Amino acid sequence: MLPNVPQNNSRWTRLALLGFAFVAPFLGLYLSRTNIALALAPIFVSHVLLLYATLVANCQWWGPVVRSFPATESEVWITIDDGPSLAHTGKMLDLLERFDARATFFVIGMHAEKYPHLITEILSRGHEIANHTYTHPSGSFWAAGPARISAEIDLCAEWLRTGPDRPARLFRAPAGLKNLFVHTELSRRGLALVGWTIRGLDTVRRDPALVAEKILRKVKRGSIILLHEGHRTEKDPDFNPQCLELTLSGLAERGYRCVIPPPEQLRVRDAGK
Ligand SMILES: [Zn+2]
Numbered sequence: 001m002l003p004n005v006p007q008n009n010s011r012w013t014r015l016a017l018l019g020f021a022f023v024a025p026f027l028g029l030y031l032s033r034t035n036i037a038l039a040l041a042p043i044f045v046s047h048v049l050l051l052y053a054t055l056v057a058n059c060q061w062w063g064p065v066v067r068s069f070p071a072t073e074s075e076v077w078i079t080i081d082d083g084p085s086l087a088h089t090g091k092m093l094d095l096l097e098r099f100d101a102r103a104t105f106f107v108i109g110m111h112a113e114k115y116p117h118l119i120t121e122i123l124s125r126g127h128e129i130a131n132h133t134y135t136h137p138s139g140s141f142w143a144a145g146p147a148r149i150s151a152e153i154d155l156c157a158e159w160l161r162t163g164p165d166r167p168a169r170l171f172r173a174p175a176g177l178k179n180l181f182v183h184t185e186l187s188r189r190g191l192a193l194v195g196w197t198i199r200g201l202d203t204v205r206r207d208p209a210l211v212a213e214k215i216l217r218k219v220k221r222g223s224i225i226l227l228h229e230g231h232r233t234e235k236d237p238d239f240n241p242q243c244l245e246l247t248l249s250g251l252a253e254r255g256y257r258c259v260i261p262p263p264e265q266l267r268v269r270d271a272g273k
Pocket residue numbers: 081082132136173174175
């Protein structure tokens with residue numbers, strides 16, 4: 001089943017970006033006849049633009065990114081990355097159940113391979129599984145070519161098929177970084193790239209109250225909330241579950257329901273950036 005993600009004008013932005021990158025050296029060569037400093041300007045600008053499109057998470061210059069959903073009521077979408085985790089997945093599922101919340105777990109394929117029973121448990125308790133690559137190469141995915149991107153997506157997908165009635169339809173890039181080739185490989189597979197509306201920076205911050213506070217300060221109808229599991233399992237094993245608990249509790253106080261939007265509700269907003 002293909003996710004119903006409308007195309008924005010990213011195609012034209014992508015073509016303009018690549019066109020400028022192609023023309024920039026020739027422009028530089030032409031300008032070098034008059035001023036060498038001026039000649040470097042188009043090359044510098046084209047590199048900055050390419051890096052911005054690649055390294056700024058949620059930027060849509062390479063292609064559409066789902067960054068919110070059109071909720072008609074006070075609904076938000078909780079997404080939990082980097083599991084499944086022996087230390088956390090069970091606790092996260094219990095918390096979600098306590099608050100009658102649904103969530104999408106963007107799982108790492110090699111963790112899913114190791115703990116297939118947790119994938120089954122996530123699905124059987126009414127949540128959704130999505131693709132977050134096989135090895136989670138957060139430092140190098142942005143520079144990966146088509147073959148490596150394909151391998152990361154397909155190897156992960158092999159371990160997500162425990163729910164044939166609910167095929168994995170969504171993908172999130174490690175650290176949200178994606179390059180020119182990622183969208184092509186995703187659209188070949190009918191996968192939508194999902195970003196986020198709010199993140200509490202739970203991989204950086206040390207205080208779960210601050211993580212939840214940042215999320216709750218920015219939350220609005222249709223927000224996609226990014227949280228993590230499986231981090232700091234030795235030094236601070238309760239950190240990730242506490243972030244989720246405080247977030248769920250604050251959302252409930254504010255009257256928000258945590259839902260998984262159906263494919264037809266996913267749309268790309270603010271085209272072009
Ligand atoms: Zn991740």
